[in-house]
Structure formats: structure tokens, C-alpha cells
Amino acid sequence: MPSCVFIDLSGTLHVGRQPLPGAIEAVARLRREGFRVRFVSNTSSKSRRRLHQVLQEIGFDIAYDELFTPPLVVHRYLQRHNLRPYLLVHPDLMEEFADLPRQDPDAVVVGCALDHFTYANLNQAFRLLKQGARLIATGRTACFEGRQGLQLDAGPFVAALEYAAGTEALVLGKPSAGFFAAAREEFSCPLESVTMIGDDAESDVGGAMAAGMRGILVQTGKYRAGDEDKIGHPDAIVVPGMAAAVDRILRGD
Numbered sequence: 391m392p393s394c395v396f397i398d399l400s401g402t403l404h405v406g407r408q409p410l411p412g413a414i415e416a417v418a419r420l421r422r423e424g425f426r427v428r429f430v431s432n433t434s435s436k437s438r439r440r441l442h443q444v445l446q447e448i449g450f451d452i453a454y455d456e457l458f459t460p461p462l463v464v465h466r467y468l469q470r471h472n473l474r475p476y477l478l479v480h481p482d483l484m485e486e487f488a489d490l491p492r493q494d495p496d497a498v499v500v501g502c503a504l505d506h507f508t509y510a511n512l513n514q515a516f517r518l519l520k521q522g523a524r525l526i527a528t529g530r531t532a533c534f535e536g537r538q539g540l541q542l543d544a545g546p547f548v549a550a551l552e553y554a555a556g557t558e559a560l561v562l563g564k565p566s567a568g569f570f571a572a573a574r575e576e577f578s579c580p581l582e583s584v585t586m587i588g589d590d591a592e593s594d595v596g597g598a599m600a601a602g603m604r605g606i607l608v609q610t611g612k613y614r615a616g617d618e619d620k621i622g623h624p625d626a627i628v629v630p631g632m633a634a635a636v637d638r639i640l641r642g643d
Contacts, residue, residue, distance in 0.1 A: 394579035395420055395639065396598070398588030399431040399445070401611020403632065406537035407448050410610050412633035414449050419636050421451075430458045430573045430586070432563045432593060434501030434528035434544060435480040438462065458573045460528035460563030461486045464499055467562060473497040473524065478515045478547075480504055500551065500559070501528040502544045512547065519555035529563030531593050535611040564590075565597025587635045591617040599623040606635045 397403065403413040420427050429452060433441055438461070442454045461483055468475055468490055476495035477487060480503050487499075498515045519525055531543040548559050563569050574584060585604040588594020589611035599605040599621065606627045607618055618628045627643070629635045 393583045393585065393639075394426045394428060394574075394577060396428050396430040396573060396579075396584055396586045396603075397632075398586075398590070398594050399429055399433055399441075401535045401589035401613070402587060402594075402608055403429075403450065404445075404448060405535050405611060407444065408537075409448055409450070410631060412631060414451075416632035416636040417450065417452075420639070423640060425639070426577065426579065428456050428458060428573070428577050428579070430564075430570075432460055432529040432531050432543075432590075434460055434483060434563070435504055436482050437485045439485070440482055458576055460569065461501065463562045463569060463572055464501075464526055464528060465490070467526065467560075468497060468499070475499045475526075476515060476518050476523065477501075478503055478507070478511055479528075480506060495523060497524045497526055498551070499526050499528075500544055500548050502534075503547075504541075507542075507547050512551070515551055516554050519551060519557055525551060525555070525557050525559040527559040527561045527563070529565075529593065530559075530561055531564065531590060533612060535589070540612060564593040565600070567597070567601040570598055570601040570603065585639060587632070589613050591620040595626055596621045596623065599626060606638065608632060608635055 438457050445452050474491050474495050475497045477499050479501035483501055495518055498518050527548040530545040532545045533540045534543050552559055581602045586598030587606045589608050591607055595605035595607045608631050610631050
């Protein structure tokens with residue numbers, strides 16, 4: 391079976407609606423060489439439908455069923471456990487959960503809500519947690535690289551709710567080992583065949599390597615000098631960007 395390459399999106403392939411230099415061709419090179427390419431992202435401010443649309447609009451040849459994101463995993467978890475969510479997420483993500491009952495919530499789902507992380511919304515989530523609702527997070531990522539520079543992601547707000555409510559979140563996105571295992575299962579990729587490429591030293595590369603995969607950190611997006619020290623695995627590969635990451639994979643380094 392051909393090797394699988396899992397690739398992060400924001401900060402690795404693009405920033406906002408701008409593809410990063412060489413990223414489109416790098417993905418095409420992997421495909422031409424027979425690699426199974428899948429896109430494993432912590433993006434939780436857009437539905438998969440909208441995310442797929444944006445990626446196509448900016449020039450990436452990516453199929454809808456090649457995308458794997460935490461909201462997909464969260465939805466499956468809620469459905470399997472018959473939970474009714476209060477959704478502290480961006481409005482663009484609501485369609486992912488449209489088929490689930492939401493009255494009398496017994497779970498709080500936190501994604502990257504951006505401007506919708508208001509006091510009122512956070513306080514409602516806090517009250518539900520104090521009443522016994524389960525806290526479920528799409529990830530612990532602290533920040534991401536946006537068009538205007540670094541922006542807060544969901545992680546700091548998850549931590550605030552944990553502290554205030556005296557609870558611990560179930561994290562169903564990167565860097566949890568369960569998320570990477572779910573991605574491998576979704577795409578039928580054996581552990582030893584997977585390489586993860588991303589710009590987040592801890593969530594993308596450290597998380598993947600802790601789950602037994604190979605990891606490549608790209609120095610684009612949110613990367614800042616010294617981030618490689620956060621990975622925690624001495625055999626991690628660090629490269630300037632996607633083109634260099636693909637070079638290393640094709641050389642078999």
C-alpha cells in the first residue's frame with residue numbers, strides 16, 4: 391500500500407485565502423509519485439463543505455472526502471453517546487451539527503468561535519458545565535496564523551472553561567492520539583506508513599509523533615524560531631516549507 395501523507399491546512403498550505411509558495415505544486419508532486427495524500431486539520435471555524443469550497447477556490451486540487459477535521463469526530467462522538475450539545479462555535483460550523491438535538495444541553499462543544507467568544511456565550515457554557523454538562527473541545531491549539539498575524543484559537547478558551555468549572559475537556563482534535571488514530575482509520579493508513587506535515591510543533595508534529603507517526607515541521611504559518619524545541623522528539627524533521635518537506639519525503643530521508 392502506498393505511503394500516506396497527512397497535511398495540515400492553515401499555515402502549512404495557505405494563510406487566509408493565499409496559498410503559500412510552492413504548496414500547490416508540492417501536493418501535486420506527492421500525488422504524481424503515488425502517495426496517498428489526506429488533509430488533517432484542526433480547522434473548526436468552517437464546515438467541511440465551506441472549507442472544501444475555499445481550498446478549491448484558491449487553487450488546491452482536494453476532494454471533499456480527503457478532508458478530516460475535529461468537528462467530524464465531535465459529531466460522531468455526540469451521536470454515539472446521545473448527547474445534546476451547546477455549541478460554542480463559529481456560526482459557519484453550525485451546519486455540521488444540524489441533525490443533532492440541542493434542547494436541554496448536556497454537553498458543551500468548543501471550537502474556534504472567533505468573535506463569538508463573547509462573555510455571554512462563555513458564561514452560558516460555564517453555567518452548563520457547573521450543572522454537569524460534558525466539556526468537549528475540537529482542540530487545544532493556542533493560536534493560528536491569520537491574514538493579520540497570529541490569532542487566538544480555541545485552546546485558551548477551553549483552558550478558561552476548565553479552570554472556571556473545575557473540569558477537564560475531552561479533546562477530539564490534534565494533538566490527541568485518538569484524533570490521529572481516527573484519521574488513520576478513516577483513510578485506512580497503517581501507522582508505519584504515515585507522515586504528518588504541519589506548522590504547529592506541538593499539535594501537528596509532536597502529536598503525530600507521540601501517536602507513532604513520522605513528523606515534519608514547516609517553518610511557515612505560525613512557526614516561530616525555536617518552536618522545534620517544543621516537539622519533544624529528536625528525530626523530527628524541520629524544513630522551510632512544503633516544497634522542502636516533499637523533497638525529504640521523495641528522497642526517503
